Amino acid sequence: xxxxxxxxxxxxxxxxxxxxxxxxxxxxxxxxxxxxxxxxxxxxxxxxxxxxxxxxxxxxxxxxxxxxxxxxxxxxxxxxxxxxxxxxxxxxxxxxxxxxxxxxxxxxxxxxxxxxxxxxxxxxxxxxxxxxxxxxxxxxxxxxxxxxxxxxxxxxxxxxxxxxxxxxxxxxxxxxxxxxxxxxxxxxxxxxxxxxxxxxxxxxxxxxxxxxxxxxxxxxxxxxxxxxxxxxxxxxxxxxxxxxxxxxxxxxxxxxxxxxxxxxxxxxxxxxxxxxxxxxxxxxxxxxxxxxxxxxxxxxxxxxxxxxxxxxxxxxxxxxxxxxxxxxxxxxxxxxxxxxxxxxxxxxxxxxxxxxxxxxxxxxxxxxxxxxxxxxxxxxxxxxxxxxxxxxxxxxxxxxxxxxxxxxxxxxxxxxxxxxxxxxxxxxxxxxxxxxxxxxxxxxxxxxxxxxxxxxxxxxxxxxxxxxxxxxxxxxxxxxxxxxxxxxxx
Numbered sequence: 001x002x003x004x005x006x007x008x009x010x011x012x013x014x015x016x017x018x019x020x021x022x023x024x025x026x027x028x029x030x031x032x033x034x035x036x037x038x039x040x041x042x043x044x045x046x047x048x049x050x051x052x053x054x055x056x057x058x059x060x061x062x063x064x065x066x067x068x069x070x071x072x073x074x075x076x077x078x079x080x081x082x083x084x085x086x087x088x089x090x091x092x093x094x095x096x097x098x099x100x101x102x103x104x105x106x107x108x109x110x111x112x113x114x115x116x117x118x119x120x121x122x123x124x125x126x127x128x129x130x131x132x133x134x135x136x137x138x139x140x141x142x143x144x145x146x147x148x149x150x151x152x153x154x155x156x157x158x159x160x161x162x163x164x165x166x167x168x169x170x171x172x173x174x175x176x177x178x179x180x181x182x183x184x185x186x187x188x189x190x191x192x193x194x195x196x197x198x199x200x201x202x203x204x205x206x207x208x209x210x211x212x213x214x215x216x217x218x219x220x221x222x223x224x225x226x227x228x229x230x231x232x233x234x235x236x237x238x239x240x241x242x243x244x245x246x247x248x249x250x251x252x253x254x255x256x257x258x259x260x261x262x263x264x265x266x267x268x269x270x271x272x273x274x275x276x277x278x279x280x281x282x283x284x285x286x287x288x289x290x291x292x293x294x295x296x297x298x299x300x301x302x303x304x305x306x307x308x309x310x311x312x313x314x315x316x317x318x319x320x321x322x323x324x325x326x327x328x329x330x331x332x333x334x335x336x337x338x339x340x341x342x343x344x345x346x347x348x349x350x351x352x353x354x355x356x357x358x359x360x361x362x363x364x365x366x367x368x369x370x371x372x373x374x375x376x377x378x379x380x381x382x383x384x385x386x387x388x389x390x391x392x393x394x395x396x397x398x399x400x401x402x403x404x405x406x407x408x409x410x411x412x413x414x415x416x417x418x419x420x421x422x423x424x425x426x427x428x429x430x431x432x433x434x435x436x437x438x439x440x441x442x443x444x445x446x447x448x449x450x451x452x453x454x455x456x457x458x459x460x461x462x463x464x465x466x467x468x469x470x471x472x473x474x475x476x477x478x479x480x481x482x483x484x485x486x487x488x489x490x
Contacts, residue, residue: 006174009187010036011480012473013175014195015162015227018050019462020446021195022145023469024476025154026101031477033190035154038177040161040196041222045335047142048197049219049418049447050465052331055141056108056131057466058459060092062124069115069122070451075298077240077453082427087451090467095130097470101148106134112458116288120455129459137328141462162226165192165234165442172234172441190480191441193472194431195465196227198419198447200244209241209421214305215414216249216257218330223418227448231423234442235433240453241421245290246302249415250321250352256332257415258340260308264317266400268310269380270412275363275373277380278306282395290417291455298455307366308410309377311402315344315353320410348408355406362407377402418461422449429472441479443472 011033014025025035039046060066066088071078095105107113108129115126132140149156159179166174166185174187199205201223206212232238248260262268262285272278283292284301292301321340324333332338340347347353356362359377363370383389384401423431423444430438431449446465478484 005185006187007184008036009189010034011188011190012036012193012476013038013186013188014193014473015175015230016048016195016197016446016448017046017146017149017156018048018195018197018446018465019141019145020448020465020469021193022149023466024193024195024443024445024473025149026152027470027473028190028477029152029154031474032481032483033473033477036186037149037154037156038160038162038175039156039158040226041158043158045222046158047139047146047220048223050145050462051139051142052219052329052334053141053462054111054131054136054329054459055139055462056112056129056136056459057094057463058091058112058457059095059107059127059130060088060125060463061127063088063092065122065125066091067122069120069125072120072122073117073455073457074453075455079451079453080426083425083451086427086471087464087467090471091463094463094466097466098130103144104133105130108134108136111136116457117455126457137334139334162230165230167234170440172439188441188476190478191443191476193429193443193445193469193476194227194231194423194448195444195446195469196230196448197223198422198450199223199225199228200416200419206416206419210244210419211242212244212246212303212414212416215246215416216251216255218247218249218257218259218332218415218417220331223447227444228422231431231442231444234439236423236431236439236442237434237436239421239424239449243420243453244300245417245420245456246300246414247287247290247417248284248302249413250410251413252332252338253350256336256338257330258321258332258338259327259330259415260320260410260412261322261327262320263322265314266398267314267402267404268308268400269377269402271307271309271373271376273306273368275366275368276376277392280389280392280394282398285398289456289458289460302412302414305411305413308412309362309373309402310408310410311404312406313400313404315408318342320344320347353408353410355408357406359407362409366409418447420447420450420452422447425449427471428475429468430475443476445469445472
C-alpha cells in the first residue's frame with residue numbers, strides 16, 4: 001500500500017471519460033497534477049452522451065453579453081453570480097483550448113448558425129457552433145478527446161466503476177473503485193471530480209424527478225445517476241433536478257429511441273389520445289433543446305405520448321427520422337446501427353406506422369371516435385386553406401393540409417436526451433452541501449451537474465462540460481500541488 005489505508009495515490013481522480021471528464025483530466029495534468037480517470041463502461045461503449053451527441057460547442061463572442069443571455073434563459077430559476085461568471089468566461093475559452101490541444105476547430109455551416117433563443121436578451125453573444133472539422137456527430141469530439149487523453153499519458157481504467165467516496169472528517173480524500181480483480185482504494189490528494197453524466201438511463205430517477213413515465217432514450221443507457229448517488233452519500237445538495245431535454249421520438253422494436261424530425265413536408269398534425277389537436281405543431285418542429293414557446297412562456301415539451309397524423313405527401317417527402325448522413329447523433333443510430341428507411345416503408349411494414357384509406361378508418365385503427373378525428377382534420381385543413389391557424393397559431397408557412405390518401409398515424413413518445421440536475425456546485429465546480437458550503441475535495445462537471453436551470457441553446461451542454469471540466473481539474477490540481485491556477489502558491 002501507498003498512503004496508509006490506500007492501494008494507490010494520485011493528485012486528482014476523475015470519474016467518467018466524456019467531455020467533462022476528459023477536460024478535467026487534461027486541465028489537471030497541465031496544472032502539474034498526477035491524474036487517473038476511472039470509467040465504469042467497457043472501452044467500446046464508454047464516453048456517455050458525449051460519444052453520441054452532436055459534439056459541438058457554442059461560440060461565445062462576448063462574455064459580458066453571455067452573462068445576460070444565460071440569466072435570460074434561466075428565467076424564473078436564477079443561478080448564483082459566481083456560476084454565471086465562470087460559465088460566461090470559460091465557455092468563451094473553449095475553442096482556443098481545443099485548438100491548443102491540436103483540434104481542427106471550425107464553425108458548423110449547417111447547424112446552429114444562429115441562436116435558437118433569438119428573442120432573449122443577450123442572444124447577440126451567440127456566434128454559431130464550433131465542432132471538430134465543423135462537422136457534427138459521428139463521435140468526432142469524443143474520439144478527439146480520447147486521443148488527446150491517451151497522448152498525454154493519462155491512464156483511463158475502463159470497466160472500473162466508482163462505488164464509494166472516501167472521506168476524512170468531511171473531506172473527500174479518495175474513492176473506492178471496482179474491477180475484475182476486486183475493489184481498490186485510491187487516494188486523491190487534490191480531489192475527486194465527478195463527471196459521470198446524468199440520470200436519463202435510470203427509470204426510477206426519471207420517474208421521481210422528471211415525472212416522465214413513458215419515454216425512450218436518445219443518449220447513453222449508462223447515464224444512471226452514479227455521480228448523484230456518490231455526491232449525496234457525503235451530504236451534497238441538489239439543484240434543478242426537474243429540468244431536462246425531451247424531443248419527439250419513436251419507440252423501436254427493441255425499446256430504443258429514434259428521433260422524429262419533421263423536416264420534410266408539413267402535411268401533418270398532432271392529436272391527443274382523444275383525437276384533438278393540442279399544441280402549435282410548428283413550435284415543436286424545431287424544438288429549442290427541450291422547450292417550446294407556449295402561452296407566453298417557455299415550457300418543457302413533450303412530457304407524454306401523442307399521435308402524429310399525416311398523409312401520403314408527408315410519407316413520400318423523406319424519412320421521418322434523420323439518416324446517418326444528415327444527423328449522425330444518438331445512441332440508437334451510432335451504437336446500435338439502426339437505420340430508418342428513406343420512404344418510411346420499412347416502418348410501415350414493421351407496424352410502427354399504421355395506414356388507412358380514410359380518416360374515419362384511421363380513427364378506428366387508433367381506437368378513437370371517428371367523428372372527433374374527422375372534425376379535427378377538417379378544421380385543420382380549413383385553417384390551411386385560409387392560411388391562418390386561429391386555434392393554435394401554427395406558422396402559416398408550415399400549414400400543410402392532411403388531405404391526400406392514404407393516411408397514416410405514428411405513435412410519438414418523449415425521446416429523453418439528457419437530464420440537467422445534480423449535485424449543487426459553485427463557480428469553482430466544488431460540490432456544495434445542504435448548508436451551501438463546499439465539500440472539500442469533491443467536484444462535479446458536465447451533465448452530472450449541468451449549469452442549466454431552465455432553457456439552453458445549441459451547443460450549450462458540450463460547452464458547459466468542457467468549461468467546468470477545466471475549472472474542476474485546475475482547482476483540484478491546486479489543492480494537491482499548492483499552486484493556485486495561474487501560478488501563485490497557496
